[in-house]
Amino acid sequence: MQLHQFSRRDMLKLSSTAAVIGFFAPLFHISPVQATENLNKKALVVYFSMPETDTPHNMTREEENSTVVIDGKVLGNTQYVAQLIQEMTGGDIFRIVPQTPYPTDHRTLVDLAKEEQNENARPVIAGTVNLAAYDTIFLGYPNWWGDMPMILYTFLEQYDFSGKTIIPFCTHGGSGFSRTIQTMQGKQPNATVIRDGYALSRSRMERAPSGVAEWLKEVGLKK
Structure with a gap:
């Protein structure tokens, strides 16, 4: 999926993203031979994201804070x-989806997230993914109440x-x-x-394309 025309709050339009240049060796401190072997295997991008609306018009402030609109389609920040x-690395992608859908109302969702945290809950994930084919896994999530959403605990304990x-990445409110x-x-x-993951504030989402590209150069991945 090619991402372009970033329209959240009409701040800017994205140009096409360039291929990211680099190798695994600088990050993982491995030999060039090992780096070449790793580059022959696709990375997997796994993420959990919770946009609070799927309607691109007349958003509340909370809905805007949780979303990005690309060509009229609402995406969650993460x-x-x-x-x-995924686009810049050529990897595969898997979305963590709860078996019981989360509410989209902001206050209800915030309260549920805190309740799950207090109860050390393990929400059930709908669907599975085969990790055997991947050596490198990007893992992304929003920061909820100073922690990963509890469904990330489910995922990390299931596999x-x-x-x-x-390689972690997250979106957050500060x-x-x-x-x-x-x-x-x-x-x-x-x-x-x-430990050098990518964290982006929800108020700076317009920086994502250039920020992700620069980070991936530092990580040492190429398409």
């Missing part, structure tokens, strides 16, 4: 970043990432990653979790 990463590299990267490493001690 969904938008995930699709940019074995041993020997794989996890909290960045909080301690989610450390939590991720604790849940998957046999995986390599990259």
